[in-house]
Each structure stands twice: as structure tokens, then as C-alpha cells.
Amino acid sequence: MTRSFLPVNKKDMMNRGWEQLDFLFISGDAYVDHPSFGHAIITRLLEAEGFKVGIIAQPDWNDVENFKIMGTPRFGVLISSGNIDSMVNHYTVSKKKRSDDCYTPGGKGGKRPDRADIVYANRAREAFKNIPVILGGIEGSLRRFAHYDYWDDKVRRSILMDSKADLLIYGMGEKTILEVANLLRYGKDIKEIRNTRGTCYLTNNIGELKDYILIDSFEEVSNDKKKYALSYKVQYEEQDAISGKVIVQPHGDRFLVQNPPALHVTTEDLDRIYDLPYMRKPHHMYERLGGVPAIEEVKFSITSHRGCFGGCSFCALNFHQGRTIQSRSHQSIINEVKELVKDDDFKGYIHDVGGPTANFREASCHKQKTHGVCKNKQCLHPEACKNLIVDHRDYLKLLREIREVPGVKKVFVRSGIRYDYLLYDKSDEFFKELCKYHISGQLKVAPEHVSDRVLEKMGKPGRKTYDRFVKKYYDINKKLNKKQFLxxxxxxxxxxxxxxxxxxxxxxxxxxxxxxxxxxxxxxxxxxxxxxxxxxxxxxxxxxxxxxxxxxxxxxxxxxxxxxxxxxxxxxxxxxxxxxxxxxxxxxxxxxxxxxxxxxxxxxxx
Known part of the structure; x- marks a missing residue:
């Protein structure tokens, strides 16, 4: 079957013989049908389950009619502000307005509103009245509880309160959206979907809930920073799919309920996700506008896994992907590489093979697989856990296999190496091949700082560890007769x-x-x-x-x-x-x- 983009207007629907969508996806990013974009994964998964899905990307939020161009969907409206929180997308750390946006045609800013999830959800409610509205993506995921908002410099309510959405899917969302979609297809009312993992909802009554943790209310954490910190600690500790419990946070006379995180996707699940029929490029309607710049960074890169047990304090990954590594199979990745080789623009270079941290491919310990991650302990900080499994053999084998694919000239590793984990490996085999084959003159690493008291707050290894890594890196390159830098x-x-x-x-x-x-x-x-x-x-x-x-x-x-x-x-x-x-x-x-x-x-x- 010839691959094609999902419908973006009524004409596309007619070409498919569709009179009505099952789900309408509203995205703050331009429509790029590539697995690096959340809207692409979710819509393709729903399509594979037999649902009729259309996408409205970056609608003009000032006119509700722009949300109605494909009619009223049968089961629901799905909303995501995009791959980045809309406020981060719009403003620098000094709160100055950005003029560019790599997720927009031509790289131009201003094509989505501030707090896009809230604006889109309210417009969708206005457009479709009684149709379920479901939030997902990074913006909704990280704002599901009462949260400090840097741009307002205050604690804001759960995004569910301001968006008036019926349900919020947090985390990566694939397992959850399929369960919710099928419940809706079989006649379940959105207000009755209350036990699905990976979801949050608002309710007036928690009398039927069992085994939950009640944290301080929005009103309390807004007025007491100590209570905010204590509540955050509970949220932080309960984000494991195996050990996490239901969390309840009062908001006035209502309750925000977070169900435990969705169970981890299996290797088979991930393989299926990345084998969906993506076009692997922006929609052709953007060609005259200069394309979508964000595709350039990912077009010839490979996602090999999800999750990170690095534990950096400034990263919100624990709240979204989680600390447990979930990996694709070698065959799935090799199949994707072979697809890339066929692309007319491919010049022989794979730009990256990795995930949040490139050299994590397996769970950090055996205990994690059955008991979940430790609540009060990190795998690498302040020092390596005695149960930590340090093994680069699988990743090394994968890189070797990719190098052997006909048409591949060079495979780079650019998604970040955790250098302390690398040093813990008793074998230098991976380190040597990394320097020999997978660096182009320089390797980017993230020590972030050198003051140990700052590094402790960052959750990063101490300065001596980085100094050891630097010395070893240059020693290996010297032996390889390579002049490469950090x-x-x-x-x-x-x-x-x-x-x-x-x-x-x-x-x-x-x-x-x-x-x-x-x-x-x-x-x-x-x-x-x-x-x-x-x-x-x-x-x-x-x-x-x-x-x-x-x-x-x-x-x-x-x-x-x-x-x-x-x-x-x-x-x-x-x-x-x-x-x-x-x-x-x-x-x-x-x-x-x-x-x-x-x-x-x-x-x-x-």
C-alpha cells in the first residue's frame, strides 16, 4: 500500500472515503510525520488500531472555525502543544520573546499561543461541546499537578483545571491512548474512565479510591514553600510504573487524581511503534513555506531506547519517560537504518544512535525489573550503586551492526554519553571504538559545572570523575593517533x-x-x-x-x-x-x- 499523510482537511477525508473522524489531533507543532514527533506516533498508532484520525497543526486559535474544518470527531479531540512546552518554546531564560521556532514552517515564531494546551482545549470545547477533550504531550504531562510557573513566577493550578479537559494522559502515552481510545469505541463515557494507568482526572468525590497518597492542596502549596517541596518529593518518588501509587491533590472543592504510570513498553511494543508507516518528513503543504527546520536534526538519527537512570536534577525526564530503560531490538533499528539509506537525501551518515543518554541500553539493575526503581536512591549519584550493571556490549554490538549496513559510511553518537558510567566499565572496548569510529573531531559531554557543592545539587558526578574521564579520553585518542577534542x-x-x-x-x-x-x-x-x-x-x-x-x-x-x-x-x-x-x-x-x-x-x- 502506498504511504500517505493522514488527513489535514475535508478533501483528504473524502479521498479516503471518510465522512467523519474518530479522533481529531490538534498539534502546536507543524505536522511532521516522523517518530521523533509525538503527534506522529500517537496518530499512527491509532490508525493501526483501525481508528480514523485527522490532524490540525498550528490552527489559528483566534477563530474557533479553524478547529471545525474536518467536522466533529466521533470519539474525541486529542491535544498537544508540541514537542516542547509552549512557554519554553516562546521565551528565553531571561523571559525575552523568541522570534524563531524550529517546529514551525520557515522557522517563524508566533504560530502557537502561550500556554497552548489551555487555549486549544478551551477552543475545542467551544467547537465541539460534548465531545471528550484529552490532553497529552510534554506540556500537559509536566503541568499535571499544581506547579511553579517561572513565567508567572507563581504556583499555577493543575493544567486540567484551566484547560477544562476531561482527561490528561501523561508520560509517553502509547499504551494509555490505545486503552482510552478502545474504551471510548466500546461505549465507555469519558467521565467513567477512572482506572487507566498514565492518566489524570478531576473529581468531586474520592470516596471510592483505595491505597492512595493525599498530598497538600493547591492552596497550601501556593502559600507554603515547605509544603510545596514536600508534595513535590512525593510526586517525584511515585513515578515508577511498578511501585508508584495513586496521588491525590485537592484543588478547592475538587480533587486531581493521578493514576500510577503506564506499564513500560516492551521491546516488541517499541519495535511496532517505530515500524509504523511514517512518511518521515514534514507535510508537503509546508514546502512553499520553507519546510520545517526541526526535521533536520532528526531525519537521519535513530532512537534506540527510552528512559534514563542518570538522575540529573534539572531534567524532567523522571516525570515523563521515567528512569527505566526501554529498548528497541537490533533488528528494528537495522530495518530503520535500511530505510534511511534509501532516502534520496541520505549521504551515508547516521547522525545519532541513542536516547536521553546514549550509552544506557539496559535496566540499571536486576531489582529494577521486578521491584521498580529505588524511591530514595539514585543509580549513579552521589556514587554508583553497588547493584549497578555496567555493560556496553549490547550498544557496541548494535553500532557495529549499523556500520556494516551497505550505504552507511559513518555512525555518530551525539545524544550524550554519561561519562561516569563509561568509566565504571572495566572494559575499554566501547570507549576505544567510540573514539575510533563514532566521533567527528569532537565529543560533546555535559559536566555542567566543576564545583562539587553545585554538582551535588545537579545530581552530577564530582569534578574528579570528570577529570579522570578527560584524561582517559585524550589518552585513548593519542593511542589511536587521533586529534579529537571535548x-x-x-x-x-x-x-x-x-x-x-x-x-x-x-x-x-x-x-x-x-x-x-x-x-x-x-x-x-x-x-x-x-x-x-x-x-x-x-x-x-x-x-x-x-x-x-x-x-x-x-x-x-x-x-x-x-x-x-x-x-x-x-x-x-x-x-x-x-x-x-x-x-x-x-x-x-x-x-x-x-x-x-x-x-x-x-x-x-x-
Missing amino acids: VPYLMSSHPGSDIYAAIELAEYIRDLGYNPEQVQDFYPTPGSLSTCMYYTGLDPRTMEEVYVPKTHNEKALQRALLQYRDPKNYKLVHKALTMSGRNDLIGYDKNSLIKPQRGVKPWNKP
């Missing part, structure tokens, strides 16, 4: 980082002889442990106080220190050093960060 990702202004920690990082950059072109200022996005620290000033794991740089001035100083060689940062760096009593770093010797400059006076407290 590009470290660095972060400023993370909770725990004061101006002295920022100076320590600047000195490290100086000693490294490195000139970072880009650094990341910590961005408090919904769902992460670090965002909880940022808002409350407390580490929810210990309830200890955490220093948080919040003012625009201090964040600017910390960021400037990471790029102290940039002339435009001179005055900020000078101010940071003088106010910290580190005038020794202003001079002409090799240890200085900047030179004295006529007319720039030392900073003095007013």
Missing part, C-alpha cells in the same frame, strides 16, 4: 551556585584553555527537581536550604564569568571579581581572568 556543556546559575562557585568554574575554563561559545543559564522548567529548589530554596530530597541565584544582575554576572574572554562581558566580570574580593584575578599573569582597564573602577557596596 566540548563541555556548562551551566550557570543553577541552585547551589553562588558567585564563588561561578568564579571557580571560570578558573577551570581558564586552565582548560577553553573558550565556550555557548553556555546555558539554568531554566526553571516545569517538573524538574531543580525547579522545585529554585522556587522553594529547599532541596526536597533532604529539606535542607539551598542558595538560589535569582536576580537578573546575579544571573548576568555568573553567565558572564563563563565567557570572561568576551570583551562585552568585561564590566560584568570585573564587578563579579571585585565584589567577591578576587582582585587577584585581575592582572597580567597567566592566572588572571581579565586585565586592568583604565576607567573601570572596582565595585564597592553602596
Whole structure:
């Protein structure tokens, strides 16, 4: 059968002989039929189950008629703001409006509203009255509880309250959407769908619930940061599919109920998902508009697995994909590679093979498979768990198999290597082949910082571990007679980082002889442990106080220190050093960060 895009208008429906859709999917991203886009996976899965599905991508939310172009769907309206939270998509960490959007035709910004899930859901309710409205995707998933919102600088209610949706599917959603869709097909009322894993709903009565955890209400966590931190800790600990319990959070006279996470997808499930008949490109209606830039990063990349047990505090992955690794089979991946080779634009290079962390392919321990992940313990932080399984053999075998596919010239690994896990491997076989075959001149890694007190809050390995990795990396490359470099990702202004920690990082950059072109200022996005620290000033794991740089001035100083060689940062760096009593770093010797400059006076407290 010839592959084709799913319907985007009435004409497409007529060409398929459809009078009515079963489900309408409204997406904040442009329609790209590729498995890196959530709307593509969900709609193709529903299609494979026999449902008639259409997509309206980036509708004009100012006119409800734009939501009606394919008529009223039989079973429901599915809504996702896109692959990125709409507020993150729209605003920089300094809350300045972005002008571009790689998920939009031509890369132009402004094609979706702020808080897109809320706007789309309310428009869908207006358009279709009694038809079920179901939220999904990253925006809904990470805003399912009362949550701190960086852009409003306050705690907002569960997104279910403001969107007025009937149901919220959190996490990756495949198992859950199929169960919900089939229940609706067989006549179940959306208000009666109350026990499906991976869903949240609102109710006036929790009398029939059993074995649930009641956390502090929206009103309480809005007014008490300690209660916010304690409630977040419960949410964080109950996100495992095996051990997680029902969580209830009151909102006024209503209750938000989160059912336990959906059970993990199996290898067979993932293989099926990635074998669906994707077009693997943006819809042709975007060609005259310049295409959709986001496809370029993923078009020739392979997703090999999901989940991450790395435990980085600033990552919300625990709240969305979870900590348990779920992998595709080698054959499924090889089949996808063979499909890529057939593409007219393929030049022989696989840009990436990995997931959230490239060198995680299996569960971190045997216990995890039957008991779930540990609630109060991380696999790698502050040190490796004694039960951690360190084994790169399967990933190495996979990369070797891909290299042997006819038409493949080079296979890169770009999705991130967890370097402490790599060092724990007693065999250097994978490390050597990584350097020999899978790097193009430089390897990007994410130490993020060098101050151990900051790294502890980040959930990252200590500085000595990174230094060991750096030495081993260059030793291996030297033996291979390769001149390859490391590009470290660095972060400023993370909770725990004061101006002295920022100076320590600047000195490290100086000693490294490195000139970072880009650094990341910590961005408090919904769902992460670090965002909880940022808002409350407390580490929810210990309830200890955490220093948080919040003012625009201090964040600017910390960021400037990471790029102290940039002339435009001179005055900020000078101010940071003088106010910290580190005038020794202003001079002409090799240890200085900047030179004295006529007319720039030392900073003095007013």
C-alpha cells in the first residue's frame, strides 16, 4: 500500500472515503510525520488500531472555525502543544520573546499561543461541546499537578483545571491512548474512565479510591514553600510504573487524581511503534513555506531506547519517560537504518544512535525489573550503586551492526554519553571504538559545572570523575593517533551556585584553555527537581536550604564569568571579581581572568 499523510482537511477525508473522524489531533507543532514527533506516533498508532484520525497543526486559535474544518470527531479531540512546552518554546531564560521556532514552517515564531494546551482545549470545547477533550504531550504531562510557573513566577493550578479537559494522559502515552481510545469505541463515557494507568482526572468525590497518597492542596502549596517541596518529593518518588501509587491533590472543592504510570513498553511494543508507516518528513503543504527546520536534526538519527537512570536534577525526564530503560531490538533499528539509506537525501551518515543518554541500553539493575526503581536512591549519584550493571556490549554490538549496513559510511553518537558510567566499565572496548569510529573531531559531554557543592545539587558526578574521564579520553585518542577534542556543556546559575562557585568554574575554563561559545543559564522548567529548589530554596530530597541565584544582575554576572574572554562581558566580570574580593584575578599573569582597564573602577557596596 502506498504511504500517505493522514488527513489535514475535508478533501483528504473524502479521498479516503471518510465522512467523519474518530479522533481529531490538534498539534502546536507543524505536522511532521516522523517518530521523533509525538503527534506522529500517537496518530499512527491509532490508525493501526483501525481508528480514523485527522490532524490540525498550528490552527489559528483566534477563530474557533479553524478547529471545525474536518467536522466533529466521533470519539474525541486529542491535544498537544508540541514537542516542547509552549512557554519554553516562546521565551528565553531571561523571559525575552523568541522570534524563531524550529517546529514551525520557515522557522517563524508566533504560530502557537502561550500556554497552548489551555487555549486549544478551551477552543475545542467551544467547537465541539460534548465531545471528550484529552490532553497529552510534554506540556500537559509536566503541568499535571499544581506547579511553579517561572513565567508567572507563581504556583499555577493543575493544567486540567484551566484547560477544562476531561482527561490528561501523561508520560509517553502509547499504551494509555490505545486503552482510552478502545474504551471510548466500546461505549465507555469519558467521565467513567477512572482506572487507566498514565492518566489524570478531576473529581468531586474520592470516596471510592483505595491505597492512595493525599498530598497538600493547591492552596497550601501556593502559600507554603515547605509544603510545596514536600508534595513535590512525593510526586517525584511515585513515578515508577511498578511501585508508584495513586496521588491525590485537592484543588478547592475538587480533587486531581493521578493514576500510577503506564506499564513500560516492551521491546516488541517499541519495535511496532517505530515500524509504523511514517512518511518521515514534514507535510508537503509546508514546502512553499520553507519546510520545517526541526526535521533536520532528526531525519537521519535513530532512537534506540527510552528512559534514563542518570538522575540529573534539572531534567524532567523522571516525570515523563521515567528512569527505566526501554529498548528497541537490533533488528528494528537495522530495518530503520535500511530505510534511511534509501532516502534520496541520505549521504551515508547516521547522525545519532541513542536516547536521553546514549550509552544506557539496559535496566540499571536486576531489582529494577521486578521491584521498580529505588524511591530514595539514585543509580549513579552521589556514587554508583553497588547493584549497578555496567555493560556496553549490547550498544557496541548494535553500532557495529549499523556500520556494516551497505550505504552507511559513518555512525555518530551525539545524544550524550554519561561519562561516569563509561568509566565504571572495566572494559575499554566501547570507549576505544567510540573514539575510533563514532566521533567527528569532537565529543560533546555535559559536566555542567566543576564545583562539587553545585554538582551535588545537579545530581552530577564530582569534578574528579570528570577529570579522570578527560584524561582517559585524550589518552585513548593519542593511542589511536587521533586529534579529537571535548566540548563541555556548562551551566550557570543553577541552585547551589553562588558567585564563588561561578568564579571557580571560570578558573577551570581558564586552565582548560577553553573558550565556550555557548553556555546555558539554568531554566526553571516545569517538573524538574531543580525547579522545585529554585522556587522553594529547599532541596526536597533532604529539606535542607539551598542558595538560589535569582536576580537578573546575579544571573548576568555568573553567565558572564563563563565567557570572561568576551570583551562585552568585561564590566560584568570585573564587578563579579571585585565584589567577591578576587582582585587577584585581575592582572597580567597567566592566572588572571581579565586585565586592568583604565576607567573601570572596582565595585564597592553602596
